[in-house]
Amino acid sequence: MSYEFASDAIDVLSIAMLIAALGIVWTRSLGWALVLFGTQSSMLAGAALHAGLATDSPHIVAAAGLTAMVKVIAAPALLWLLLQRLPTSHDAQPSVGQRTGLVLAVLIALIFARTLDAQPFRTAIGAERVLPTSVTVMLIGIQVMVTHRQALSQVIGFLVLENGMALAALTAAYGMPLIVEFGIFLDLLLAVFVAFVYTQRMHVIFGSLDTERLRSLRG
Amino acid sequence: MNSNIEAGILGGIQVAAVVAAAPLLNGFIKKIKARFQLRQGPPLLQGYRDLAKWLSRSEHIAESSSFVRVLAPAGVLAATVAAVLFVPVFSERTPLPASGDLIVVVGLLALTRALLTLGGLDSGSAFGQMGSSRELAVGALVEPVLLLSLAALALQPQSTRLGDILAFGDAHPREFIGLGWALAAAGFAVVLVAETGRIPIDNPDTHLELTMIHEGMLIEYSGRSLGMLHYAAMIKQLLLAVLLVNLFLPFGMARFDGLPGYALGTTLVVIKVALAGFALAILESALAKRRFFELPDLIGAAAFSAMLGAGVTVLFA
Amino acid sequence: MDDNLLATCMTLLLAACVSSSVPALGRFRPALVLSALASALALAAAVHVTGTGEATTLTLWEPSRYATLELRLDPLGAVFAAIVGGVGLACSVFAVSYARHRPIDDLVYPLFLLMLLVVTCAGNVYTFLAAWEGMALASFALVLGDGAPRPRRQAAIVYLVMTHVATVFVAASFFIVAKESDSAEFARMDGSALSVPLASLAFLFAVVGFGTKAGLIPLHIWLPRAHPVAPSHVSALMSAAMVKTGLYGIARVGLVFLGPGEPWWGIVLMSAGAASAVLGVLYALMERDIKRILAYSTVENVGLITVGLGAAVALRAEGRDALAGAALTAALLHATNHAWFKTLLFLSAGSIQRAAHTLNIDRLGGLARALPATGAATLAGSLAIAALPPFNGFASEWILLRALIGAGGAGGGDAVQLTSLMVAGAIALTGGLAVACFVRMFGIAFLGIGRTPEAVAAREPSPIMAGVLSALAAGCLATGIASAWVVRWLQSVPAAVLGAPAAQASHGGQLALTGGGTFSPVVIAVALIALAPLPWLLARMVFGASSQTQGPVWSTGVAFRSTMQYTGTSFSKPLRLFFGRVLLPERQIEVIYHGASPLPRLVRYSGRVPALFEERLYLPLRALALWSAGRLRLLQSGSVQAYLLYMMAALAVLLVVAQ
């Protein structure tokens, strides 16, 4: 597989991931958010596959497989399971209107795309556009966590952040040594599992997943 | 060696003269005041008779008094007479020139005030304590005026010894007399009136307890102690008068040395002190006693003029 | 010879600390006895160093890579070390019978002495700062005691907080000089090559930092609160010795490190000193508790010493070194004299407390007859602190005034001349007010008749205490009369700092200043002592012996009762009204009538002189700080979203800025 084809594919897939992220910002339903996250992860896995094959480095291909397993299947399934068991509304409870959320996300995209564009990111595959996009996806992930009151939305926001970073890691920066990649996924899974436990315990104690209840520790 | 003995004798004479003449000045002022009030007034030597009366009388001691009762009169008289040792009376030569200067004189006067007020406080009688309280209040305001006015004069001769100030004044009258000198003299005049307890600050002749400051402190004393205290007051009055006339009108005092110098000096001093006494008497007859709580304005004005005098001397010297 | 004297002194103090933990020896108060011994040794070493003029060094050990503990006793430091030694000796001996036995105090007291000594003979910046904070900590622990009443606890905390914050200024001032001469050793630190703005900054930092410890207005608010609550022997040590370390610091930075410097430094110092002197004695006049009077009087005397230092700095900046030497000598002499009479007065306050269980002069009275020894000693102390001849207070005041009047004379800039004369006037006013203040304190407390049963029933507490007081009183008189020789002992400091001794003391006890002016305390004392009995002998010769009769005090025919006497408040009423615009006194009078009759049944008077600096400057500042802290606290609002926003903002700012 030639470099040109791989870099074009990665560009397209990274733009698609950005759109998926904007979708997560827009949607009010947690179910749709999970679906969008799943698609975004699969695009990430695809991009990683292309990068791995193009530079025929086995550890990136392995990483793509890991991404597919953990982020496309395990994490969304875990969260969907949680969503079913807890009798809470599926409303993502955004604290800002849908339109303003979207405008914010686009604003972030423009600012950071411009500032980071100057980065001389020469990668073997030549995908210069990837770094600004990945940083933008990361910041949109944080924005999702900031603008939503629902605990699960915050978890999803965090996962989007992870996706943005993985995109940069796997495609532009030759990935990470396998042992480190494995460690990262393990930690990611652990973090999601602990978040899973806490959302349940939060529901038991507070009766809802609205993080506004978590404002008693002040000063 | 002989100059020391000669200086010692002259010093002794000066002290003896001042001590002896003190009641005379007091009698003279009383006589002039009486004349102004168209009455005969006590004879000039009445002061001596009063002193003799007190010194021979027995004393009545309050039960509640402590060792301060003995310390106060002795200390006050000793300090006052000691102050005379450092003041030029007949010529610019003072009995102990190298041992003390204007600061020492101010310090000794402060010592008299401290011991006098302690004496007033001793027995616990409210009149004495009121007198002490007021004497200290006035004294605290007067002290800076006293020091600043003398310091203003000391700036030009660059020495704080009173003898040097007198010699400088006599030798360079034109530089000595000036705005600074006038302001300092005004300040010192108020000090003279305040320290000797004259009208308008205090009334020496009254026996109305609530109005007297200086007399109030002596109320518990009688007999010999009272005599000593009155005597000290008279010596202080003469001392301050001599200081006023000699330092501010030093002309002719340091012209010659030896016997003719002293003769001229003595006559000049006697005339000037008499004039000063006369002026005091006029002042007492013309003015009325100010209310006690209005005194800060008067003494404050004196302080301001002394400070201004010192400032002017510095800037234009 | 001096360094092993110093070493033995330090080891003795450490032994004293350790001995306090041995309960068995409790009764013999080993800590205090060893402290007294150590203080005596320190006094000897210091007197020898200042006398001979050569410094002695003692390197201890290295707590960390760039920080070594090193002692170096040079003439300037030795004067203050001598003060610490002397005061420590007197207080330790006094404490043997005065201080209640608390193991903690027995541990901390020798530590406090040790820290005081190390501050005065610190050889480098680290040792000085370590001892400086250690001294603050030890004295804080002594003032705090068991932290029982709330005001005592607050006073201790305000003191520790102010000292701790001021230490930063002290450190900054030292480091500016240390950086210039790239060495932290006092011997080699020399800031004369500093640029004027930097040197001025170092000087101002030093004045603020050391001024807080010295108690200069407006940094003095801790002093009148902390000293009265501490036990008397600790208050004496703090007032007479610890406060001087602040002045030692100003002298060390202003005169030794920063070279000739600028005339306006001296003017700033003189004005601060004069303000502290006048306001200090004015507030002392309005207080009723003896220890608070003495605490404010410490502010006054610190002011006087600062005026001396300020004059020395200003005159040296103008090149008039002879007068500068005189001013410096005046400052150092007053520091030693103040140590004498302030220790005496604080210890006598302790003796009064032990005898009459109160220090409020409105509840004392007639103590001169009840406590003759304490009374006589306190009278000597009062006359000395009021700067009256023949006591030692007058000697240092004379040199100071003579130097100021000399500075006022021709030869310097107009600003310095004018300031010197105005300050001389202020010092004269302070002298007058001091006479009023201490005549009031002594008169109301000791003369008249006892106002309360305790005052009437008071008896001399213990011979040791009376002995120490009498010794100190004799000391005040002796150093007054022999002040010429004391000045000669001090001369090694102006010689070392300004290059020329400032005063000679001839054999006859006469003191001559090289800047002009002579004065012989011996002659004055002899004159006073001779002239006191003379008139009585003459009167006895002329009029024969005069008999005496006893009787009650005359009070217009009514039986004399103690309530007829003046109280402290009424005694200082004239001055309170004269200085009304400065003190802003407040008073409330409540008159209660009995039904229709015009005669009032009850008149209730309550008045107070507000602590202006606290109420108008420090409390509003504190309120502002608490208010703004409360506002800022809203940042921690509790919402995760806000916290994430902070992180995002930080990241965004850095990404934009760092490009």
Place this chain on the structure above:
Amino acid sequence: MIAAAVLCLVLLPLAAALVIWTLRLRGPAGPLSIALSGIMLAAALATFVRVQDRGPQTAFGDWIYIDSLGVIVLTLITVVGLCAALNSQSYIAHDLARGDLRVEDEPRYYALFLAFMATMAAVPVVNNLGVMWVAIEATTVVSVLLVSIYRTGHSLEAAWKYLVLGSVGIALALFGTMMTYYAASATIGESASALNWTELRATSVQLDPEVMRLAFIFVLVGYGTKVGLAPMHTWLPDAHSQAPSPVSGLLSGVLLNCAVYAVLRFRVLTIDAVGGSYADHLLIGFGLFSVALAVPFLVVQHDIKRMLGYHSVEHMGIIVLAVGIGGHVALYAAMLHLVAHSLTKSSLFFAAGSVVQAFNSRSMHRMRGLLRVTPVAGAGVVVGALALAGLPPFAMFTSEYGLLLGAFASGRAVIGVVGMLLVALAAASLLHHTITAAYHEPRPNAVAHGISVAAILSVFAPLALLLWVSVAPPARFNQALDEAVAVLEARR
């Protein structure tokens, strides 16, 4: 020998944790944790001596690399860990008796405790910066579970915030590590060892400055969250006050050290690569801002554990400020401050723990008469407060002196003075609160509380160590600090 030591430090406690968790051991769990902490301390001391005598040690190929900087952090972890284990005995027993902690949570507590110790011990010993990231992420996850062991609303809230903010921070740090790897792969090649500290340090001068500049920003914001630097510190006071006191002691005492350790590693690389004072300006900025932001919160704080939390923010700010100022003196002061802060803060948290249990409240207004109601713990709090305020004879006075001296030496005098003034204000409010609480008259109904020997040891052992290190430090201690400073001093 090093391999054995590392096994004892990392794997042994993990294994024990697993055993305790699965078998639900209740009785022996406490003593077992003490024993294991003791073994870890012995291993750490052995490593310390070995590293000092024979220089940096490597094991397991070059996955394990311990130099003098790492060994100091490691030794501190084990020392404070042992004291925490000792303190846990009485603290957990008391909470179990009062019912705050459910019976089945006890084995979980000790299991998580040992896991926490293991993950922390892993951080300073690994060579690969990626693996170090994994270890730090692991410490976060484990400590989040420890913070929320009380199952109350407050502890859940604190744990949630700690998890969310910690994870986001760690993610940013990962992005920074990844960019470092990108820069390194250009010079060392794509092998797994590209992230090894040894290779990175050797070739740090050729790293691409633009990438490293960006990487350091992400690392600083990322790991800065774990260090508790403002404005990323918001989770710290909540987490440290809600966690059980032995854990708070560990969190404040040594976990922050691990995060600072990571930042220091990247600082050296960035200075070599970017050169000039780019990294130092960032560190000074964050350091000063942390100290400044902590002061208002300390002035009006009433909760003793939140106050200690904010003091951790302040003191981490001081350490970062000192490192930012640079120069041998300031770096030495930073390392000394790191050691002193760990010992003091952990002892204070242990003492505060028993005080909070005695008064059953964290508010200092309610803790009246500390010295009378809980004399021993009260004394621990007061002495600890004096040490934390930087008063002599404790080491923090020397380190703050060093910071100011270093600031003047490297021409950053104004920063030094402003920093020290803020520190003095913070110390002032600390002294005010503690001394008012300690010496206030106790409430009438307050009954005196005893304190177990283990708790006494846990409070006064670190203070004794601190005093020993401050007044007469052994030669080995000075040498260890010097070598650590040598590691920190970049080549450029």
